[in-house]
Amino acid sequence: xxxxxxxxxxxxxxxxxxxxxxxxxxxxxxxxxxxxxxxxxxxxxxxxxxxxxxxxxxxxxxxxxxxxxxxxxxxxxxxxxxxxxxxxxxxxxxxxxxxxxxxxxxxxxxxxxxxxxxxxxxxxxxxxxxxxxxxxxxxxxxxxxxxxxxxxxxxxxxxxxxxxxxxxxxxxxxxxxxxxxxxxxxxxxxxxxxxxxxxxxxxxxxxxxxxxxxxxxxxxxxxxxxxxxxxxxxxxxxxxxxxxxxxxxxxxxxxxxxxxxxxxxxxxxxxxxxxxxxxxxxxxxxxxxxxxxxxxxxxxxxxxxxxxxxxxxxxxxxxxxxxxxxxxxxxxxxxxxxxxxxxxxxxxxxxxxxxxxxxxxxxxxxxxxxxxxxxxxxxxxxxxxxxxxxxxxxxxxxxxxxxxxxxxxxxxxxxxxxxxxxxxxxxxxxxxxxxxxxxxxxxxxxxxxxxxxxxxxxxxxxxxxxxxxxxxxxxxxxxxxxxxxxxxxxxxxxxxxxxxxxxxxxxxxxxxxxxxxxxxxxxxxxxxxxxxxxxxxxxxxxxxxxxxxxx
Ligand SMILES: Cc1ncc(C[n+]2csc(CCOP(=O)(O)OP(=O)(O)O)c2C)c(N)n1
Ligand code: SF4
Numbered sequence: 001x002x003x004x005x006x007x008x009x010x011x012x013x014x015x016x017x018x019x020x021x022x023x024x025x026x027x028x029x030x031x032x033x034x035x036x037x038x039x040x041x042x043x044x045x046x047x048x049x050x051x052x053x054x055x056x057x058x059x060x061x062x063x064x065x066x067x068x069x070x071x072x073x074x075x076x077x078x079x080x081x082x083x084x085x086x087x088x089x090x091x092x093x094x095x096x097x098x099x100x101x102x103x104x105x106x107x108x109x110x111x112x113x114x115x116x117x118x119x120x121x122x123x124x125x126x127x128x129x130x131x132x133x134x135x136x137x138x139x140x141x142x143x144x145x146x147x148x149x150x151x152x153x154x155x156x157x158x159x160x161x162x163x164x165x166x167x168x169x170x171x172x173x174x175x176x177x178x179x180x181x182x183x184x185x186x187x188x189x190x191x192x193x194x195x196x197x198x199x200x201x202x203x204x205x206x207x208x209x210x211x212x213x214x215x216x217x218x219x220x221x222x223x224x225x226x227x228x229x230x231x232x233x234x235x236x237x238x239x240x241x242x243x244x245x246x247x248x249x250x251x252x253x254x255x256x257x258x259x260x261x262x263x264x265x266x267x268x269x270x271x272x273x274x275x276x277x278x279x280x281x282x283x284x285x286x287x288x289x290x291x292x293x294x295x296x297x298x299x300x301x302x303x304x305x306x307x308x309x310x311x312x313x314x315x316x317x318x319x320x321x322x323x324x325x326x327x328x329x330x331x332x333x334x335x336x337x338x339x340x341x342x343x344x345x346x347x348x349x350x351x352x353x354x355x356x357x358x359x360x361x362x363x364x365x366x367x368x369x370x371x372x373x374x375x376x377x378x379x380x381x382x383x384x385x386x387x388x389x390x391x392x393x394x395x396x397x398x399x400x401x402x403x404x405x406x407x408x409x410x411x412x413x414x415x416x417x418x419x420x421x422x423x424x425x426x427x428x429x430x431x432x433x434x435x436x437x438x439x440x441x442x443x444x445x446x447x448x449x450x451x452x453x454x455x456x457x458x459x460x461x462x463x464x465x466x467x468x469x470x471x472x473x474x475x476x477x478x479x480x481x482x483x484x485x486x487x488x489x490x491x492x493x494x495x496x497x498x499x500x501x502x503x504x505x506x507x508x509x510x511x512x513x514x515x516x517x518x519x520x521x522x523x524x525x526x527x528x529x530x531x532x533x534x535x536x537x538x539x540x541x542x543x544x545x546x547x548x549x550x551x
Pocket of ligand 1: 027028029030074076077080110111364365366367384410411412413414415442444445446447448
């Protein structure tokens with residue numbers, strides 16, 4: 001058997017390869033990003049989508065064509081993809097669809113610590129949760145098998161420690177899923193996939209029936225297992241994911257019911273387990289999802305006090321939980337706060353915004369660091385793409401002299417992800433004082449480790465593809481003033497431009513373009529390789545007669 005030291009993300013990528021995943025799609029987001037990057041490096045077909053909703057839709061289409069598909073995202077990405085997700089639960093799939101949601105308890109690199117186990121319950125989808133890299137590999141194979149057996153998308157929940165910790169993985173001899181990957185083909189199933197109300201009503205009933213069946217299977221499936229310690233049976237712990245690993249170390253004498261299928265929960269298995277021990281304790285990170293469900297089913301369990309809902313668990317915290325210790329915790333020492341790289345192209349932009357005392361509706365990316373000293377030049381930051389809508393809202397209601405100071409600032413990847421519809425709103429409902437949007441185009445998705453996006457004109461593997469023109473798009477949307485500038489190289493020119501645009505009542509987009517200093521060398525290398533592709537594309541569009549370009 002092939003044994004390797006892998007992170008949870010790498011183990012999922014390997015399992016995806018071994019199970020014959022025909023297409024992996026996603027949008028970068030810590031801690032999920034490495035799954036698709038590794039899948040690509042292993043030879044799988046992986047591609048970044050503009051955002052998580054599109055990624056899920058592309059994967060769903062592949063699964064409608066009876067292929068096996070994977071889609072990856074961080075926990076907040078599932079909010080973006082939630083619309084198709086809920087209805088995909090009704091349509092089901094022909095092949096297999098595994099949706100990885102990588103949650104970030106403790107918010108090491110996120111804007112919230114939502115617990116996506118709630119999505120499984122709300123959407124009515126099965127959810128699997130591994131505890132280490134071996135389980136990430138084995139459970140992914142199981143997820144593909146479940147998805148194909150019940151024709152249902154399967155949610156695969158990972159958390160930061162499982163995604164990034166490395167442990168030994170023994171890959172299955174001969175590969176992954178028991179059945180070979182099917183050949184993609186299309187079969188009409190209009191009633192099953194066109195979710196008009198007449199079709200959606202029976203589809204909802206079908207979904208609930210599938211879930212009931214999966215719930216019954218879950219009572220005896222190998223994903224949920226009882227581990228007896230040989231202890232005195234005084235405490236039984238119910239746990240899943242990384243919490244299980246901490247609990248095993250914190251309470252080696254306890255008996256365990258290790259849950260791998262977190263939705264639907266194996267209620268009867270827990271009931272039997274609880275009856276075999278004197279006290280049943282649920283150890284879980286984040287929200288009390290398992291504890292609440294067990295109590296609702298009439299099973300008496302103990303669970304953590306509210307103070308442990310926040311942040312990650314670790315062995316010491318689990319010991320405290322089991323001991324009922326609610327004394328204040330010692331705050332861990334704070335590391336050095338992050339800061340913009342010394343030669344980051346964003347410095348001039350933030351210095352200028354600060355100088356003119358702008359009210360800055362900000363967004364998520366490396367550029368969020370503009371909120372920290374010395375600039376402190378960001379006033380709001382809520383969700384990817386929100387800067388434009390929030391800026392417009394401020395402009396609509398503030399008195400004119402204040403409204404004129406409002407600027408929305410957004411990164412290039414974030415603009416493509418979910419800023420475009422904000423710009424459409426700006427053209428559609430322009431504030432009386434106009435508005436200024438600055439797109440910080442550093443040619444990469446820097447925040448998550450320099451991934452490509454449609455604006456870079458390069459695919460996930462950095463090879464050339466069609467390039468979205470941000471300025472061209474802004475012009476097409478109807479923004480009258482669109483300017484491209486290298487603010488870092490021309491600080492005075494940028495200062496003048498900003499003042500002029502703030503004074504105008506016209507809508508403005510300023511594209512501040514200069515490569516991220518950490519990515520610049522790679523971008524130059526990849527662009528050199530892409531030169532021929534671009535020349536060919538330009539030649540083709542030049543010979544295209546008007547009216548021919550949409551064929
Ligand atoms: C819905 C959602 N998906 C993914 C992320 C992870 N993420 C945070 S910022 C960001 C994009 C940053 O790229 P860009 O806008 O180009 O700014 P840069 O980091 O390059 O400055 C991503 C992918 C997130 N926070 N929310
Ligand atoms: S990684 Fe790039 S975008 Fe991020 S702070 Fe450094 S130079 Fe700026």
